[in-house]
Amino acid sequence: MTTVTLGPEGTYSHRAAQAIDDEIDFRQSVTSIVDAVASGEYDRGIIAIENSIEGSVTESLDALAEYDVAVVREIVTPVNHALLAQTEEFETVASHSQALAQCRTFLEREYPDAALEAVASTAQGVDFAREDPTIAGIGHPRNAERGDRLEVLAEDIQDQDSNATRFFAIAPAEDRSSGGGKTSLVVYPNANYPGLLLELLEPFAERDINLTRVESRPSGQRLGDYVFHVDFEAGLYESRTVDAIEDVEELAENGWVRRLGSYDTEHVVD
Ligand SMILES: O=C(O)C(=O)C[C@]1(C(=O)O)C=C[C@@H](O)C=C1
Numbered sequence: 001m002t003t004v005t006l007g008p009e010g011t012y013s014h015r016a017a018q019a020i021d022d023e024i025d026f027r028q029s030v031t032s033i034v035d036a037v038a039s040g041e042y043d044r045g046i047i048a049i050e051n052s053i054e055g056s057v058t059e060s061l062d063a064l065a066e067y068d069v070a071v072v073r074e075i076v077t078p079v080n081h082a083l084l085a086q087t088e089e090f091e092t093v094a095s096h097s098q099a100l101a102q103c104r105t106f107l108e109r110e111y112p113d114a115a116l117e118a119v120a121s122t123a124q125g126v127d128f129a130r131e132d133p134t135i136a137g138i139g140h141p142r143n144a145e146r147g148d149r150l151e152v153l154a155e156d157i158q159d160q161d162s163n164a165t166r167f168f169a170i171a172p173a174e175d176r177s178s179g180g181g182k183t184s185l186v187v188y189p190n191a192n193y194p195g196l197l198l199e200l201l202e203p204f205a206e207r208d209i210n211l212t213r214v215e216s217r218p219s220g221q222r223l224g225d226y227v228f229h230v231d232f233e234a235g236l237y238e239s240r241t242v243d244a245i246e247d248v249e250e251l252a253e254n255g256w257v258r259r260l261g262s263y264d265t266e267h268v269v270d
Contacts, residue, residue: 005046010123016167017046034063070176071260073169083154085136094125095138106157178236180262190255203247207240235262
């Protein structure tokens with residue numbers, strides 16, 4: 001089995017991927033990872049979904065709405081960022097947009113004059129810092145051990161002590177499972193009337209199914225038109241889930257409902 005995730009080596013996605021596989025390849029964007037798994041090029045992919053400080057990784061949600069893939073596991077890891085550079089005299093901080101946002105307060109307080117540059121991943125920002133003394137990266141502190149020339153200037157610089165990111169392990173659609181404690185759906189009702197969202201959620205409340213997340217993303221079709229991402233604590237194997245989804249499908253008869261699959265959660269500590 002080979003797993004594809006966001007590279008280069010040393011990203012948080014890479015750390016999460018190591019929880020499921022030893023053979024890991026890298027891509028530069030979430031969309032290209034989902035595309036590579038949907039086409040069958042890889043057996044598994046790891047993508048970040050949501051962070052406890054910054055919220056959703058919107059590129060991941062949009063890719064899950066666009067490509068037919070299965071979610072087969074959820075991996076939750078702590079995210080403790082360090083500031084890495086060759087010297088204190090840097091001018092630019094380069095990191096993933098999520099990491100820059102998670103460290104906003106620290107950066108404004110300690111380095112108000114530094115320019116912030118969003119790059120493809122935390123590890124890519126760290127690689128830039130390794131090549132250029134005017135650049136600092138934000139990433140996992142162990143990135144300082146890869147190669148040379150980097151100092152850990154500060155640790156635990158995220159805005160909250162407890163910072164965690166949720167990742168999905170994705171697989172080709174035929175690997176979709178109905179077993180597991182959680183399930184994710186993507187629903188496009190293609191409708192807009194008072195009470196629509198309430199009606200979409202009622203089938204779960206009526207069956208005592210606990211929702212863990214509801215997120216709306218623009219459908220891209222027109223302003224005010226949304227795709228809903230719904231996660232809940234029940235498996236597709238359960239009859240209450242089957243019944244709830246049947247109701248949702250009726251409400252979305254002019255749109256579509258995608259079952260991403262059922263899965264269990266794994267907490268990876270380091
Ligand atoms: O850049 C990385 O290291 C990633 O794995 C991406 C990512 C993300 O997309 O949120 C993963 C975890 C952290 O929240 C910061 C960045």
